[in-house]
Amino acid sequence: MSDPIELTGAQAAAAIRAGDLDPGELFAAYRDRAAADDLNAFTWVGDEVSEVDVAAPLAGVPFAAKDLFCTEGVPSQAGSRILEGYRPPYSATVVRNLHGAGAPLLGKTNQDEFAMGSSTENSGYGPTLNPWDRARVPGGSSGGSAAAVAAGLAPWAIGTDTGGSIRQPAALCGIVGLKPTYGAVSRYGMIAFASSLDQAGPLTRDVTDAALLLKHMVGRDPCDSTSLPFPEPIELPRRERLDGLRLGIPGELSRDGIAPGVREAFEKTVALAEELGASVDETTLPHAPHGLAAYYLIAPAEASANLARYDGVRYGLRVDGDQGLMAMYTRTRARGFGAEVKRRIMLGTYALSEGYYDAYYGSAQKVRTKIADDFRQAFARFDFVITPTSPTVAFTLGEKMNDPWAMYLNDYCTVPVPLAGLPAISIPNGLSEGLPVGFQVIGPAFSEPRLLDAAYALEQSIGFDGSEARA
Amino acid sequence: MSGTELEAVIGLEVHVQLATRTKMFCGCPLSFGDPPNVHTCPVCLALPGALPVLNAHAVHYGVMVGLALGCDIAERSIFARKQYFYPDNPKAYQISQYETPLCTGGHLGDVRIHRVHLEEDAAKLVHIGHSGRIHGADASIVDFNRGGTPLIEIVTEPDLRSAAQAREWLQLLRSTLRQLGVSDVNMDEGSLRADANVSVRPAGSDTLGTKTELKNMNSFRFLERGIDAELRRQRALIDDGGAVEQETLHFDPQSGTLTPLRSKEEAQDYRYFPEPDLPPLEVTAAMIERARADLPELPAARQRRYEDELGLNAESARLLAFREGLGEWFERGLATGEAEPQPLATWITQDLAAVLAGTEPADSKVEPEALATLVGMVMRKEVAASAGKTVLERLAADGGDPKAIVEAEGLAAMGDGDELEGLVQAAIDANPDAAEKIRAGKQQAVGAIIGHVMRETKGRADGGEVSRIVREKLGV
Numbered sequence: 023m024s025d026p027i028e029l030t031g032a033q034a035a036a037a038i039r040a041g042d043l044d045p046g047e048l049f050a051a052y053r054d055r056a057a058a059d060d061l062n063a064f065t066w067v068g069d070e071v072s073e074v075d076v077a078a079p080l081a082g083v084p085f086a087a088k089d090l091f092c093t094e095g096v097p098s099q100a101g102s103r104i105l106e107g108y109r110p111p112y113s114a115t116v117v118r119n120l121h122g123a124g125a126p127l128l129g130k131t132n133q134d135e136f137a138m139g140s141s142t143e144n145s146g147y148g149p150t151l152n153p154w155d156r157a158r159v160p161g162g163s164s165g166g167s168a169a170a171v172a173a174g175l176a177p178w179a180i181g182t183d184t185g186g187s188i189r190q191p192a193a194l195c196g197i198v199g200l201k202p203t204y205g206a207v208s209r210y211g212m213i214a215f216a217s218s219l220d221q222a223g224p225l226t227r228d229v230t231d232a233a234l235l236l237k238h239m240v241g242r243d244p245c246d247s248t249s250l251p252f253p254e255p256i257e258l259p260r261r262e263r264l265d266g267l268r269l270g271i272p273g274e275l276s277r278d279g280i281a282p283g284v285r286e287a288f289e290k291t292v293a294l295a296e297e298l299g300a301s302v303d304e305t306t307l308p309h310a311p312h313g314l315a316a317y318y319l320i321a322p323a324e325a326s327a328n329l330a331r332y333d334g335v336r337y338g339l340r341v342d343g344d345q346g347l348m349a350m351y352t353r354t355r356a357r358g359f360g361a362e363v364k365r366r367i368m369l370g371t372y373a374l375s376e377g378y379y380d381a382y383y384g385s386a387q388k389v390r391t392k393i394a395d396d397f398r399q400a401f402a403r404f405d406f407v408i409t410p411t412s413p414t415v416a417f418t419l420g421e422k423m424n425d426p427w428a429m430y431l432n433d434y435c436t437v438p439v440p441l442a443g444l445p446a447i448s449i450p451n452g453l454s455e456g457l458p459v460g461f462q463v464i465g466p467a468f469s470e471p472r473l474l475d476a477a478y479a480l481e482q483s484i485g486f487d488g489s490e491a492r493a
Numbered sequence: 494m495s496g497t498e499l500e501a502v503i504g505l506e507v508h509v510q511l512a513t514r515t516k517m518f519c520g521c522p523l524s525f526g527d528p529p530n531v532h533t534c535p536v537c538l539a540l541p542g543a544l545p546v547l548n549a550h551a552v553h554y555g556v557m558v559g560l561a562l563g564c565d566i567a568e569r570s571i572f573a574r575k576q577y578f579y580p581d582n583p584k585a586y587q588i589s590q591y592e593t594p595l596c597t598g599g600h601l602g603d604v605r606i607h608r609v610h611l612e613e614d615a616a617k618l619v620h621i622g623h624s625g626r627i628h629g630a631d632a633s634i635v636d637f638n639r640g641g642t643p644l645i646e647i648v649t650e651p652d653l654r655s656a657a658q659a660r661e662w663l664q665l666l667r668s669t670l671r672q673l674g675v676s677d678v679n680m681d682e683g684s685l686r687a688d689a690n691v692s693v694r695p696a697g698s699d700t701l702g703t704k705t706e707l708k709n710m711n712s713f714r715f716l717e718r719g720i721d722a723e724l725r726r727q728r729a730l731i732d733d734g735g736a737v738e739q740e741t742l743h744f745d746p747q748s749g750t751l752t753p754l755r756s757k758e759e760a761q762d763y764r765y766f767p768e769p770d771l772p773p774l775e776v777t778a779a780m781i782e783r784a785r786a787d788l789p790e791l792p793a794a795r796q797r798r799y800e801d802e803l804g805l806n807a808e809s810a811r812l813l814a815f816r817e818g819l820g821e822w823f824e825r826g827l828a829t830g831e832a833e834p835q836p837l838a839t840w841i842t843q844d845l846a847a848v849l850a851g852t853e854p855a856d857s858k859v860e861p862e863a864l865a866t867l868v869g870m871v872m873r874k875e876v877a878a879s880a881g882k883t884v885l886e887r888l889a890a891d892g893g894d895p896k897a898i899v900e901a902e903g904l905a906a907m908g909d910g911d912e913l914e915g916l917v918q919a920a921i922d923a924n925p926d927a928a929e930k931i932r933a934g935k936q937q938a939v940g941a942i943i944g945h946v947m948r949e950t951k952g953r954a955d956g957g958e959v960s961r962i963v964r965e966k967l968g969v
Contacts, residue, residue: 092542105541112535114542213541218769246544247771324769327574330585331539347580374576374764383766 026051027492031178031231032258035081045074045082048177049126052084056129056175061151061160063170065089066097067129078124079238086176088167089130090137090213091117091222100213101133101163103146104358105338114211115243116180116222123238128176131166135360136329137187137215139163140432143423144362151419152195153491154457158416161191161432167225168195174492178226178235182212184219185317186412186436189448192225193411193460196450196488198477199225200232201436203467204443205250207236208243214328216321217248219440227488229449229478233258236470253468259478264298267476270305270404275435281414283454288410291451291461294483295408305400305407309392313438314430316393319373319386320441325363326370332358365426394442401466406476409435411448411460435462445470447477450486458488499728500696502704503659503689503720504607504651507666508644509676510614510684511554516641517613518545518588525682529619529636537641539583544770547572551643552595554675555611556776556784558645559596561673561791562606569775570595570610572768577761580635581615588613589646591765595774601669602793604662605650611774616640651690651701656720660713663687668792668815680712687716691723693731702727703737708754710744719744723751795820799834803827809838822854826861831869840868844882848889858892859885867895879952880904907953913946916954917962920945931967939963 026048029037037043049071056067064086074082087093090100092110099105117127134144142150142165150165152158153173160169164181168191171179181188183201192199200223207222214220224235233256242251269292276288292302334340334354341353359367373382400407413434422429439446444464451461461480465473515522519536535543559566573591594610617639620630627633647666653659667678667685678685687710692702707723710716722744727737742751755761790798792814799810799820813823819841826837841854845864849857867888871881876899887898899905907913920942921928930938939960946959 090542092540098541100541108541110535110540110542112540209542210544211542216769245546247546248769323766327576327586327764327766330576330578331541331583333578333585335580336538336583337540371764374766376762376764379764379766 027055027174028489029177030227031080031083032234034083034177035079035234038076038081038083045076046071048082049084049128052128052176056086056170059170059175061153061156061169061173061175062148063131063150063160063166063173063175064129065099065101065132065147065166068096068127071126074126075124080120080123080125080234082124082126083177084126084128085120085235086128086131086167086170086179087117088164088179088181089133090182091130091180092211092213093117093127093130096127097130098213099146099338100137101135101145101147102358102360102363103339104332104354105213106146106358108338110211112211115208115245116239117211119208119238119241120180120235125238131164131170131176131179131181133166133181134163134187135363136213136325137163137182137184137220138325138362138366140186140190140429141417141419141422142166142191143419144360146360149419152416154196155416158418158457159194161194161412161416163187163191164199164225165191168192168197168199171195171197171225171227172488172491178224178231180222180235180239181225182215182220182222183436183440184216184221184321185440186433188223188225189436189446189460189462190412190432192448193450193462194416194458196453196458196486196491197225197227198229198232198447198449198481199223200236200447200470200474201439201445202236202240202470203445204440205248206240206252206445206468206470208241208246208249210243210245214324216324217328218324219317219321221440229447229474229481230258232447233474236474254471256471256474259474261475261479262482264295264300264476264479267300267406268404269295269300269302270400270407271302272305272307272310272400272407272409274307274310275409275438279413279431279434280410281454284410284412284414284459287451287454287459288461291480291484292408295480298479298483303404305404307393307396307400307407307438309389309396310438312389313393313441314434316386316389317433317437317441318369318430319382320390322366322370323373323383324370326367326374329359329363329367334358362426390441393438397438397442397444397464397466405465406469406473407464409462409464411435411462415454415457415459439464443467445473447473449477449481449484450488451484452486498696499693499731500698501654501656501720501724502651502692502694502701503653503656505647505649505653505659505663506688506690507647507663508614508686509647509670509678511551511643511645512674512676512684513548513550513554513643515548515550517548517551517611517643518641521641523642524638527638529634529638532638533640537583538637545588545768547771547774548643551611552774552776553780553784553787554643554673555595555609555645556781557673557675557787558647558670559599559609560781560784560788561669562596562599562601562609562647564596564599564606564609566596566776566781567593569593569773571773572611572771573765574768576764579615580633581618581640583616583637583640587615588768588771595776602662602665604652607648607650609645609647612644612646614639614642614644651692656717656724659689659720660717663716664713665792665815668817671817672789672791674789683711686711689716689720689723691720691727692737693724693727703739705737705739706741707751708741708743710746712746715744715746718746718749719751722749726751799838803834805835805838809835809842812842813838818853818855822861826865829862829865831862831865833872836872837865837868840864840885844885845889848885857889859888860892863888863893863895870895870899874906874955875899876904877906877953877955879947879956880906883952902951904951904953906955907950913954913958914962916946916949917942917959917966920949921963921966928967931963931969934969
């Protein structure tokens with residue numbers, strides 16, 4: 023048997039089922055790598071795996087989970103000091119689903135605090151480093167999951183995407199990241215950032231792994247009223263060609279502000295798609311450029327309500343004193359929340375205030391509806407919309423920390439998608455300046471099976487090799 | 494303004510805990526009086542990551558209330574987050590309905606309903622210390638058992654014109670909700686809570702004065718007293734040339750005083766927005782039909798039926814229809830066919846009520862069938878009215894069959910034969926003073942003679958007949 027670390031999740035599961043690989047050894051190999059993690063990708067690593075059901079679909083191949091997935095008895099801190107030491111009494115539905123499919127938890131991964139960020143530098147537990155260049159960020163907010171998978175510290179991982187938090191770090195780390203249709207995966211037990219946008223999805227080495235993990239994540243959950251049954255089974259992708267597929271390129275998300283190297287890689291893959299039989303044409307998403315502005319009202323507004331519960335009384339950090347309850351509240355929140363979280367709580371509180379609601383939150387919701395309409399019209403002519411995932415490759419640590427707007431621009435191409443509740447996948451699209459670039463395919467609601475098929479065909483043709491980051 | 498008569502304008506906001514099996518957004522059972530914090534879960538404790546799931550039964554009850562009050566039921570209503578930071582509110586927002594409530598419009602009696610919406614109750618704060626209130630408490634502790642209990646809030650239009658009317662209307666609402674079976678509607682236990690919006694204006698004006706909101710009136714009596722106190726305060730203010738300021742007031746039942754909780758400037762901004770964790774609530778025609786099928790006859794409709802079909806007077810009809818269970822009790826007696834509706838109603842609401850002194854008939858030893866039999870006997874003059882009262886006392890004390898009691902005690906009415914004539918003559922002989930007064934024209938002196946006869950006959954004699962014989966014998 024060759025190095026098990028070089029196997030994808032699906033390959034490892036097949037090897038275990040064939041009796042060629044011992045699941046305990048696989049877990050131990052990853053555990054040792056994760057425990058020796060010098061990227062700060064993990065916030066907690068499991069000791070050993072209990073019983074493994076080799077006959078189960080995921081056959082004991084362990085997964086890493088973004089810190090914000092509540093896991094019974096395991097630290098679940100959402101990257102925030104305000105939840106320091108918090109071990110929930112229950113597990114998120116997604117975690118339970120993956121356990122049920124035979125995947126044990128390897129560890130919890132670092133993230134931007136409450137998923138607010140695009141670099142994982144906003145973590146209360148220190149930044150995560152990009153395995154391709156340790157001076158650079160892995161993207162965010164699911165940066166720990168992305169870095170862990172890219173560096174071979176985990177076979178695969180789950181993260182959450184609110185404005186791009188799965189796809190952008192996947193792009194910057196050279197792996198696959200899928201944000202499912204809103205409602206496809208239960209949010210129960212995901213520590214909430216922006217409830218109308220948050221969606222869990224897989225971060226994997228290849229498209230096949232993304233399909234396999236997603237298959238065991240989706241489904242209607244009675245504990246999440248916004249979840250829906252997935253309308254068809256999710257199969258592993260096999261398609262090699264794109265004959266008959268119509269791809270639309272929105273000018274708004276593929277020209278201005280896209281770094282030349284990223285743009286070049288994008289155009290190369292567009293040409294590949296045509297070679298594979300797809301027809302490619304220009305389309306338009308006229309309101310997509312307003313996506314960031316709408317997102318930075320809606321998400322903070324919802325976050326300001328979701329984060330008001332952290333008061334030091336029932337769980338997590340409490341900074342006591344002798345000056346009574348109000349002082350305890352303010353001290354706890356002052357110390358427990360980081361700067362970006364505080365900024366968004368204030369933004370969101372303001373946007374919902376009496377007299378400002380219509381101008382801010384109300385207008386943002388209208389833009390959101392317009393963006394969804396834009397996509398609807400695009401999908402009348404095209405099967406998928408394609409864009410670069412991130413306008414740039416990974417930037418250096420600290421580079422954008424003092425310029426929130428420059429940081430927010432990272433999500434320019436990804437943010438319209440969750441605003442419209444749509445699924446999208448980012449696949450590795452080669453390197454620019456020696457750093458990974460992502461290619462994003464966006465589909466209509468519940469088109470994941472076809473999205474995965476198309477991404478698989480492109481992936482085979484692109485032939486990206488990410489082994490360098492695992493070395 | 495002095496000299497102008499000031500009219501009271503009152504609206505009520507009533508919170509009603511729904512008697513569902515489980516809480517509004519989680520599966521924890523409802524409870525009252527259990528040890529603290531035993532009925533909790535990640536959802537009602539607002540643990541990170543937990544999500545609400547709407548209780549279908551609470552929606553059913555909400556639709557029933559809406560139908561009972563004649564409201565329009567929204568096909569699509571929306572939950573909202575009402576944000577306020579307080580220890581009894583672990584999410585720091587209450588899930589309520591704001592812009593699009595479940596029910597709008599409607600009326601109960603002659604008071605219009607503004608809206609009815611669904612929401613969740615807060616946890617219970619227990620203040621440790623002699624005052625029992627937050628001010629001056631040594632410590633405050635939180636019991637999350639109550640947190641998340643389903644509530645409906647019923648908001649009236651400002652159609653009430655006096656404190657007494659407000660109290661009476663709230664009692665009608667309580668009987669209606671009790672009849673619906675959707676709530677325990679117990680003010681002591683807090684399953685029925687009312688706040689009042691109170692203002693005054695020159696009589697005949699149709700503009701509204703500045704209102705104040707009164708809280709903590711946790712009994713019908715306190716509601717009436719609180720509103721009266723506030724009306725007096727507002728009238729005095731205006732009579733002195735002052736103006737009412739918009740504020741929220743806390744009623745202290747011990748002292749009967751009102752203390753300000755917060756002024757308009759301190760009014761909270763709840764920063765409402767649509768609850769993203771819950772899809773809009775869609776009420777289908779089938780759900781409305783199911784709710785309609787579960788509606789019992791309501792007090793107002795029952796009063797109408799008693800008046801229109803049974804010919805009861807308005808007072809009897811109202812008393813029987815509005816007291817929980819009393820109408821059923823009355824109708825059981827009526828079903829025997831022994832007694833006519835109005836005499837039976839009068840016996841229940843007056844004679845029986847006097848004998849039972851506060852005990853509900855259903856909780857007494859008197860069976861409705863027995864009472865109907867007795868009333869029938871009295872009406873047919875088989876038993877004299879006064880002897881009937883004696884039988885009723887026996888029934889209340891020991892229960893049983895009135896016919897058997899009449900027989901055993903020899904209480905059957907006397908015929909109008911010679912026996913009675915002889916007894917009346919004996920009574921006249923024994924009361925010469927009274928006889929003299931009657932002859933002199935003092936009619937009321939006949940009472941002494943009748944009393945004598947009644948004592949001798951244990952009330953079996955017919956008072957009217959005795960009176961007639963007395964007058965005949967004395968030639969008046």
